[in-house]
Amino acid sequence: MHKRRWAHTYLSTKPVMRLARVAVVMALSAVVGGACPALAEGKPKATAPQAAIEYEGRYKIAETELAAHDGTYLLLDLRKKRLRLKMRGVTVRDFRLTVISDSTETASFVERVRSGDRIAKQMARVLLFEAGNRLNDTVLGIVSEATKAPPDLIQRYIPERMTATFDGGLVLTAQTDVDGSSVSIFANLLENVRLFFDRLLGAKSLTIQVSADDAVALYGALLAGPPLVLTP
Amino acid sequence: VNKAVLLIPAALIAVVILIIGLHFQCSSEGNHRFAESPAVKAEDGRKAGANGKLGSGRLRMTRPYIVIDRYANRLFLRTDDSVFLAADCSTGSGAQLTDALTGRHWTFDTPAGVFQVSSKLEGPWWRKPDWAFIEEGEKVPLTDEERMDPSMMGEYAIGFGNGYFIHGTLYERLLGVSVTHGCVRLGAEDLRKLYAQAQMGTYIFVY
Numbered sequence: 001m002h003k004r005r006w007a008h009t010y011l012s013t014k015p016v017m018r019l020a021r022v023a024v025v026m027a028l029s030a031v032v033g034g035a036c037p038a039l040a041e042g043k044p045k046a047t048a049p050q051a052a053i054e055y056e057g058r059y060k061i062a063e064t065e066l067a068a069h070d071g072t073y074l075l076l077d078l079r080k081k082r083l084r085l086k087m088r089g090v091t092v093r094d095f096r097l098t099v100i101s102d103s104t105e106t107a108s109f110v111e112r113v114r115s116g117d118r119i120a121k122q123m124a125r126v127l128l129f130e131a132g133n134r135l136n137d138t139v140l141g142i143v144s145e146a147t148k149a150p151p152d153l154i155q156r157y158i159p160e161r162m163t164a165t166f167d168g169g170l171v172l173t174a175q176t177d178v179d180g181s182s183v184s185i186f187a188n189l190l191e192n193v194r195l196f197f198d199r200l201l202g203a204k205s206l207t208i209q210v211s212a213d214d215a216v217a218l219y220g221a222l223l224a225g226p227p228l229v230l231t232p
Numbered sequence: 233v234n235k236a237v238l239l240i241p242a243a244l245i246a247v248v249i250l251i252i253g254l255h256f257q258c259s260s261e262g263n264h265r266f267a268e269s270p271a272v273k274a275e276d277g278r279k280a281g282a283n284g285k286l287g288s289g290r291l292r293m294t295r296p297y298i299v300i301d302r303y304a305n306r307l308f309l310r311t312d313d314s315v316f317l318a319a320d321c322s323t324g325s326g327a328q329l330t331d332a333l334t335g336r337h338w339t340f341d342t343p344a345g346v347f348q349v350s351s352k353l354e355g356p357w358w359r360k361p362d363w364a365f366i367e368e369g370e371k372v373p374l375t376d377e378e379r380m381d382p383s384m385m386g387e388y389a390i391g392f393g394n395g396y397f398i399h400g401t402l403y404e405r406l407l408g409v410s411v412t413h414g415c416v417r418l419g420a421e422d423l424r425k426l427y428a429q430a431q432m433g434t435y436i437f438v439y
Contacts, residue, residue, distance in 0.1 A: 213304075216304045
C-alpha cells in the first residue's frame with residue numbers, strides 16, 4: 001500500500017510537477033558532473049593522459065611561435081633519438097643521437113624541460129670544451145692570406161665535447177668520439193665552476209653522443225643560440 | 233496542493249542550481265580544450281604559408297628545398313624526411329674590406345634567412361664589382377668590358393636575391409672552407425645536379 005502511494009505520486013502527477021522533478025534530477029547531475037571537476041581544478045597534478053594532452057597543446061603553440069621568426073630552433077625527440085634543427089617550421093638538419101645519461105638523469109631533465117610557463121627554453125651560453133681543428137695551421141695560413149680573412153673566421157672545430165646551457169637550469173652536453181684538445185683552458189675552468197654551482201642549485205643535465213660531422217654542424221647551430229623544445 | 237506548493241519553489245531552486253552546474257561544466261571543459269583553438273589557428277597559418285608567401289606562419293614544403301649551413305659549409309637539397317643531395321660548399325669568409333680612397337666598407341658574409349631562387353643562369357659571366365679590384369690593389373675600371381670574367385662562376389648560377397648566387401668555382405679544393413665574398417660555391421658535379429632540381433621559387437634556408 002505504502003509502495004503503491006509512492007509510485008502513484010511519482011508517476012502520475014501533473015506536467016508542471018513532473019517538470020519540476022526532472023529539473024531537480026538534472027540539476028543534481030549537473031552539479032555532480034560539472035561542479036566536481038571544477039572543484040578538482042585546485043589539485044596540482046593532472047592524470048598522465050591529461051598532462052600529455054596538455055603538453056602537446058603547449059608544444060604546438062610554442063612551435064608555432066618559434067616558426068613565426070626566421071631564426072633556428074631545436075626540437076629534442078628522445079623517443080626517436082633525434083635532435084631536429086628547424087627554421088620557419090621546416091627541418092633544416094637532423095642529428096641522430098645516443099643518450100649517454102642514465103634513465104634517472106634523463107627523466108629529471110625531461111621533467112625540467114616540460115615544466116615552467118614557457119616550454120621553449122632559451123639558450124644562455126654554449127662552450128666548446130675540447131675539439132680538433134678542421135684545417136691544419138699551414139693550410140689555414142695559406143687560405144687566410146689568400147682570402148685576407150683572419151684565421152679565426154675561417155677555422156672550424158670538430159667538437160669532442162661541448163655544453164649548451166638553457167634557461168631553467170638545463171645543461172645539454174654533446175660529445176663525440178673525436179680526440180680533441182682544450183680550446184681555451186681558462187674558459188673551460190670558468191665554465192666548470194659555473195656548472196658546479198648550477199648543479200648545486202639543482203640544474204638538470206643530459207649527455208648525448210653525436211657523430212663528428214653532426215657535431216660540427218650542431219656546434220655551428222648552437223652559436224646562434226637557438227631555443228630548445230622537447231617534443232611530446 | 234500542498235505538494236505543489238513545495239515542489240514549485242524546489243523546481244526554481246533546482247533551475248538555479250542547474251544553471252550554476254552547467255556554468256561550472258562549461259568552464260571546466262574550456263580548461264581541457266585550451267590548446268585546441270591556437271593549434272587550429274596554427275594549422276591555418278601553415279596552410280597560408282604553403283601557398284607560397286612567407287608571411288608570419290610556418291611553411292609547409294611540398295617540394296624539395298635547399299639548406300645552406302654556413303658554419304659547416306654544407307649544402308643540402310632535401311625535404312622534411314629525405315636528403316637528395318648533400319655537398320660541401322663554400323660560404324662567405326666574414327672578412328672585411330675598406331676602400332682607403334672612398335671609405336667604402338664591405339663585409340663578406342653569406343646572409344642568413346629564408347630566400348627563394350630568383351634566377352637560373354647557364355654559362356654565367358661574372359661582372360666583377362668594385363671590391364674585386366680594390367681587394368687586389370688594382371684600379372677600378374671605367375668600362376664593363378674590363379669587368380667581365382667568363383670562367384669564374386662555373387657552368388651554372390642560381391640567384392637568390394641581392395646579387396647572391398650559388399655557383400661553380402675554379403678552386404674546388406677549397407670547398408668546405410669559408411672563403412667566398414658572400415656567394416655560395418659548389419663543385420661542378422653537385423652544381424649540375426642542383427641546377428637540374430632547383431626551380432624558380434624553390435626555397436633556400438641559410439643559417
